[in-house]
Amino acid sequence: MKIHKAYLLSLLFVVFACTGDESRNNNPFLVDIAIQVDLNTNLPQFSNLNFDLNYVIVPNQGLRGFVVYRISSSQYVAYELSDPNHSPNDCSQMTISGIEATCPCPDDLNKYNVITGQPIEGNGLYGLKAYRAIRNGAVVRVTN
Numbered sequence: 001m002k003i004h005k006a007y008l009l010s011l012l013f014v015v016f017a018c019t020g021d022e023s024r025n026n027n028p029f030l031v032d033i034a035i036q037v038d039l040n041t042n043l044p045q046f047s048n049l050n051f052d053l054n055y056v057i058v059p060n061q062g063l064r065g066f067v068v069y070r071i072s073s074s075q076y077v078a079y080e081l082s083d084p085n086h087s088p089n090d091c092s093q094m095t096i097s098g099i100e101a102t103c104p105c106p107d108d109l110n111k112y113n114v115i116t117g118q119p120i121e122g123n124g125l126y127g128l129k130a131y132r133a134i135r136n137g138a139v140v141r142v143t144n
Contacts, residue, residue, distance in 0.1 A: 027126050029087050030080060032144065035062050035131065039140045049076070049140055055096060055114065057081070058142070064093040067101065068133050068142060069114050076133035078142045079117055083110055085124035101128065 037058060039046040048054040049070050059065040064082035071077065083092045083103040091105040096114065103110040103122070110122030117128035132143045 027084055027129065029126070030063060030082060030084055030129050033062055034144065035066075036141065036143045037061055039068065039142065040138055041135075041140060042138045046140070049135075053099075057096060061142075062131070063088050066131060066142065067096055067114060068140060069099075071115060074135070076135060076140055077115060077117070078131040078133035079112075079114060080129035080131065082129070083108070083124075084126040084129050085110055085119075085122070 039049060039056065039058070041047060041049045046056050048056050049068060052070055052072055055067050055069040057065060057067050062080050062082070064080065066078055066080050068076060068078045079101070081094045081101070082088045083094055083105065086092060086105070086108065089105075092103060094101040094103050094112070099114045100120070101112045101114050108122050108124075110124045111120050112118065112124075112128050113120050114128070117130055119127060132141075134141050
């Protein structure tokens with residue numbers, strides 16, 4: 001009987017441990033587009049990623065391009081540049097200034113922190129859509 005209880009307990013643990021983070025990523029405005037982009041930091045257009053607290057914007061990838069921000073030599077973040085709080089449209093591509101991403105649409109004025117991805121101004125319920133950014137040697141690979 002103890003083996004049966006232990007088996008049941010382990011099964012429950014596995015089920016709850018394997019639940020995904022769909023609720024975090026369940027944004028009705030932004031669809032998932034597969035991306036895998038390698039940014040060689042030896043190239044001039046990506047060399048800002050060799051220095052802490054710098055960023056690079058990569059256009060024409062994802063929905064409206066993405067930004068990669070270097071926090072430290074081992075920590076990078078990458079976010080979609082389409083405002084996560086409304087459907088992509090002509091004005092939904094955000095601009096970056098320092099550590100803030102701002103949507104230029106006149107009816108919402110959403111603003112986000114590029115390091116945390118969280119909204120800091122506006123009416124947004126969703127944070128920035130995150131991508132994985134991992135450095136291996138001179139290359140920062142961005143995937144989802």
